[in-house]
Amino acid sequence: MALLSGGHVMIEDVPGVGKTVLAKSLARAAGCGFSRLQCTADLLPADVTGVTVWDQHAAAFRFRPGPVFANVVLVDEVNRASPKTQSALLECMEEGQVTVDGETRALPLPFMIVATQNPVEYEGTFPLPEAQLDRFAVRVAIGYPPAADEAAMLLDLAAHDPLEAVRPVADEAGVMAARAVVDRVHVDPALARYVVALVGATRRDPRVQLGASPRAGLALLRAARARAVLAGRGYALPEDVRDLAHPVLGHRIILSPEAAARGAAAAEVVRDALDAVPVPL
Structure with missing residues (x-):
């Protein structure tokens, strides 16, 4: 859904x-x-972004692109990079471009960042600032597989690379065409008001120091459109919004120090907002 809606993904797991x-x-x-x-x-x-180097054969400076010049960029253990390096991702995540030595270069389309971080190991890490977390459309966790699936994995994948079985089913043009379909999904004005009400409820919660931003509402509605397309519908439903509220809003909510000390969680804030805001008919 993030790929189809043009969003970036944070995978936070062990x-x-x-x-x-x-x-x-x-x-x-x-x-x-x-x-x-x-x-x-x-x-x-x-x-991250690339660098301009001197080409002796051409007697001119040439730009050597960095790893962000790809369609899908895996930023592994993003919280181990320094804040200065983390900030190099801000422009490309929000605007799809990179500025180096005063020259702006567009990134390829589609463009998507998949960042990972370990939620239990904090030594030698730099927590991402709120402004950068807000640029991730969703935060997800994979979790441990069920015992039966893990045993099957040991037997099936011990002798070969699991990626060998993955075959392309699209290309860059196909993904962009699918994004165009997502953009045409109908959204009723009542559903848009429902998203705004959910986002507003997180801001008014007394446990919250910083609630979900307008960018969060945009990400939630775009993801709901992508979910509708995957379900074979040309219109988004309140169920699409409700099913995606936790992965889209949870990482954007900053609890107050008092609430955090009491053991409150952002997931509780999202759940209470879903319970409190009436669902449009």
């Missing part, structure tokens, strides 16, 4: 559950270009 394989599989199935950026504390912004 190591070894398949975050990297998921991103590679998505890029391969979509027939899109893929690149990976492994974040470390000494990573520089130029390592």
Whole structure:
């Protein structure tokens, strides 16, 4: 849904559950270009966006693109990069472009960032600021598989690369055509008002220091349109919005220190907003 709606994804989960394989599989199935950026504390912004170098043979400066010049970019362990390097992703995530040495270059379309981070290991990490978290359309977790599925995985994947079984079912043009279909999905004005009411309820919650932004409402409605397309509908329903509220809104809500000390969670705020706001008929 994020790929079809033009959003970026944060996968927050423990190591070894398949975050990297998921991103590679998505890029391969979509027939899109893929690149990976492994974040470390000494990573520089130029390592992300690219750098201008002197070409001795041509006697001129040439731009060497960085890993963000791909359709699907895996930013692995994004919270291990320094804040300066993390900020290099802000422009490309919001505007689909990169400015280096005063020159702006457009990124390829479609463009999508899939970032990962470990939620239980904080030593040597730099938490993402709210402005950057807000640029991720959804935050998801994979979790551990059921015991039977994990046993089957051990037998099936021990002898070969799981990515070998993934075949392209589209290409860049196909993904962009699908995005155009998503943009044409009908949204009733009452549904738009419902999204605004949900977002507003998170801002008024006494447990919240910073609620969901207008960008969150846009992301929620775009994701709902993509869900409608995947369901074979040309119109979005309140059920689409409600099913996507937690992954779209949860990571954007900043609790007050008092609420956090009491053990409150952003998921509770989203759940209470869903319960409090009337669903349009």
